Amino acid sequence: MIFRLVFENVRHRPIRTMLSVLLIAVPVTLILALIGLSNGFLEDSRKRSAGVGADILFKAPGGSLMTFSTGALPQKIVDLLKTEPHVVQATGTLVQPIGGFDSINGIDLAEFGKMSGGFTYAEGHGFQTPDDVLIDTWYAQQRKVHAGGKINLLNRDWHVAGIVEPGKLAHLFAPLASMQDILGSTGKVSQVFLKLDDPKNADAVVAALKVKYADYGIWSISEMQALISVDSIPLLKNFINVILGIGVIIGFAVVSLSMYMAVLQRTREIGILKSMGATKSFIMSLIMAEAFCLGFGGTIVGILMSYVAKAAMHAVAPASLPQAIVYTWWPIAGGVAMGAALLGAVYPGMMAVRQDPIEALAHE
Amino acid sequence: MPDPIIKVRDLWKAYQSGRVSVQALRGVNLDVPLGEFLSIVGPSGSGKSTLFHIVGGMTPPTSGEVIVGGRNLSAVGDSGRTELRRTTVGFVFQKFNLLPNLTARDNIRTALHISGQATDVFEKDFLDILALLGIAGRLDHKPSEMSGGEQQRVAIARALATHPAILLADEPTGNLDTANSLAVLKLLRDLNERLGQTILMITHNNEAAQYADRIVHMRDGVIVETSTPAGRQALGPVV
Numbered sequence: 001m002i003f004r005l006v007f008e009n010v011r012h013r014p015i016r017t018m019l020s021v022l023l024i025a026v027p028v029t030l031i032l033a034l035i036g037l038s039n040g041f042l043e044d045s046r047k048r049s050a051g052v053g054a055d056i057l058f059k060a061p062g063g064s065l066m067t068f069s070t071g072a073l074p075q076k077i078v079d080l081l082k083t084e085p086h087v088v089q090a091t092g093t094l095v096q097p098i099g100g101f102d103s104i105n106g107i108d109l110a111e112f113g114k115m116s117g118g119f120t121y122a123e124g125h126g127f128q129t130p131d132d133v134l135i136d137t138w139y140a141q142q143r144k145v146h147a148g149g150k151i152n153l154l155n156r157d158w159h160v161a162g163i164v165e166p167g168k169l170a171h172l173f174a175p176l177a178s179m180q181d182i183l184g185s186t187g188k189v190s191q192v193f194l195k196l197d198d199p200k201n202a203d204a205v206v207a208a209l210k211v212k213y214a215d216y217g218i219w220s221i222s223e224m225q226a227l228i229s230v231d232s233i234p235l236l237k238n239f240i241n242v243i244l245g246i247g248v249i250i251g252f253a254v255v256s257l258s259m260y261m262a263v264l265q266r267t268r269e270i271g272i273l274k275s276m277g278a279t280k281s282f283i284m285s286l287i288m289a290e291a292f293c294l295g296f297g298g299t300i301v302g303i304l305m306s307y308v309a310k311a312a313m314h315a316v317a318p319a320s321l322p323q324a325i326v327y328t329w330w331p332i333a334g335g336v337a338m339g340a341a342l343l344g345a346v347y348p349g350m351m352a353v354r355q356d357p358i359e360a361l362a363h364e
Numbered sequence: 365m366p367d368p369i370i371k372v373r374d375l376w377k378a379y380q381s382g383r384v385s386v387q388a389l390r391g392v393n394l395d396v397p398l399g400e401f402l403s404i405v406g407p408s409g410s411g412k413s414t415l416f417h418i419v420g421g422m423t424p425p426t427s428g429e430v431i432v433g434g435r436n437l438s439a440v441g442d443s444g445r446t447e448l449r450r451t452t453v454g455f456v457f458q459k460f461n462l463l464p465n466l467t468a469r470d471n472i473r474t475a476l477h478i479s480g481q482a483t484d485v486f487e488k489d490f491l492d493i494l495a496l497l498g499i500a501g502r503l504d505h506k507p508s509e510m511s512g513g514e515q516q517r518v519a520i521a522r523a524l525a526t527h528p529a530i531l532l533a534d535e536p537t538g539n540l541d542t543a544n545s546l547a548v549l550k551l552l553r554d555l556n557e558r559l560g561q562t563i564l565m566i567t568h569n570n571e572a573a574q575y576a577d578r579i580v581h582m583r584d585g586v587i588v589e590t591s592t593p594a595g596r597q598a599l600g601p602v603v
Binding site: 271 | 422443446447455461462473475478483
């Protein structure tokens with residue numbers, strides 16, 4: 001019967017209900033979009049790192065997985081690393097962030113192709129001049145360019161030599177020598193990928209390299225993939241917590257206002273229920289049940305809107321803003337919305353409970 | 365002689381209006397035996413509504429003794445009065461006071477739910493009451509789809525659904541036209557005669573009061589006269 005009462009109350013004021021649900025949905029969407037973006041970016045990073053075909057990643061001393069120090073390693077270390085036991089191939093890349101989560105990678109196309117199995121060209125071909133770049137299909141879609149077109153990066157116009165299928169290291173590639181020239185990092189690389197005779201030797205080789213190259217950042221690719229998480233992106237976790245907090249505040253304020261209005265509008269109805277002997281807990285449960293419904297509706301709409309956000313981001317920036325749908329966060333975002341909604345209903349509920357039945361019945 | 369179902373002794377009620385204390389009741393004494401149909405009449409400000417609200421457990425007395433259905437309302441708190449409203453009395457109001465978003469059936473079911481009774485199927489004797497009230501075919505309509513007379517009949521049905529010992533009616537014909545007023549009054553009298561339903565009705569309409577077994581006249585917070593309707597028998601059988 002409580003459900004019936006709540007359902008009819010919610011249905012009877014569709015505009016208020018829809019607005020409340022929509023406003024509660026906003027923080028749910030915000031949370032899910034942010035988490036989806038983080039996870040999408042990390043998942044994309046994992047796929048791209050796996051696409052390199054390497055078994056070990058080698059970085060300069062103090063290097064971390066998700067940050068780059070341009071040109072922090074001497075390029076000659078690539079040849080040194082090739083002489084290590086079990087290492088059959090090594091290639092260095094020079095990474096330069098270009099804004100947001102994007103970066104351009106300077107590569108030795110022949111070496112990188114040998115390690116990764118080579119690019120699959122959707123359009124065009126490999127580097128032929130120092131001004132050539134390769135971009136993947138997502139970045140091409142994002143920048144709306146085709147092979148043969150121009151693209152401005154690092155204050156320089158590049159010629160798009162080819163468009164490749166995504167999933168290998170990065171979205172943008174330039175000749176290593178060109179990048180070294182532009183960045184003033186001649187003879188330097190940011191990181192070195194090593195391919196072993198057998199991937200099973202990765203842990204042993206990493207251990208041996210760590211002894212020989214103490215303080216350097218050395219990870220097996222499988223270890224690296226396991227370490228790519230929200231925690232490895234500086235301040236991302238804090239940012240997520242801020243968004244969660246904002247979600248709680250919005251949900252609390254919306255439901256509190258909505259239920260406050262509802263209690264005022266239903267003063268007489270509350271009086272009627274009290275005249276029938278409704279207890280305080282019954283009245284409170286009605287208010288809380290309605291808040292629950294609004295919170296639940298907001299959660300569902302918020303989840304649906306996260307799909308819309310994903311589609312919108314994919315349409316605008318598929319390479320820079322890869323968004324995943326993270327199902328495991330649905331209950332968390334829903335919990336935030338529902339918790340805030342229930343919290344917001346407490347004061348209006350207490351108002352309703354305290355109403356004098358005679359005054360409530362006299363309310364017009 | 366059995367105890368009256370409503371027993372009021374030296375009842376006083378004061379309202380605080382700003383810094384001024386307003387005495388609404390000044391030492392009311394009243395007994396209502398089980399099965400009686402009692403009208404309380406009086407002008408505005410006579411205290412009849414206050415007496416009604418105290419007997420119905422809507423507000424506590426300031427002093428005196430009020431025993432309703434064996435429960436001493438002077439000694440119980442808010443939860444005790446809530447319990448009284450849930451189990452012992454049923455209200456019928458001038459403005460019907462049906463829950464506007466619910467059908468007649470759901471209004472009745474809500475009362476049953478609150479009183480802790482089964483709500484899915486109406487009992488046989490209650491179905492008889494619905495037939496007597498003439499609303500058996502209107503149960504799936506909302507108040508906005510019903511006439512005032514129909515709404516008041518639904519309100520009576522809702523009040524009786526929980527089998528309360530006492531039906532409290534506050535100006536039940538105040539918002540009805542003459543024909544519907546007459547019908548509602550006859551229904552109340554019939555419920556009293558056929559089912560032995562104790563009814564306490566307040567009204568400022570002397571004609572309406574004539575349908576009761578006894579009329580209590582109030583003025584300035586006291587009972588000034590008790591009378592028996594002269595034409596009580598002349599009203600004839602109903603339905």
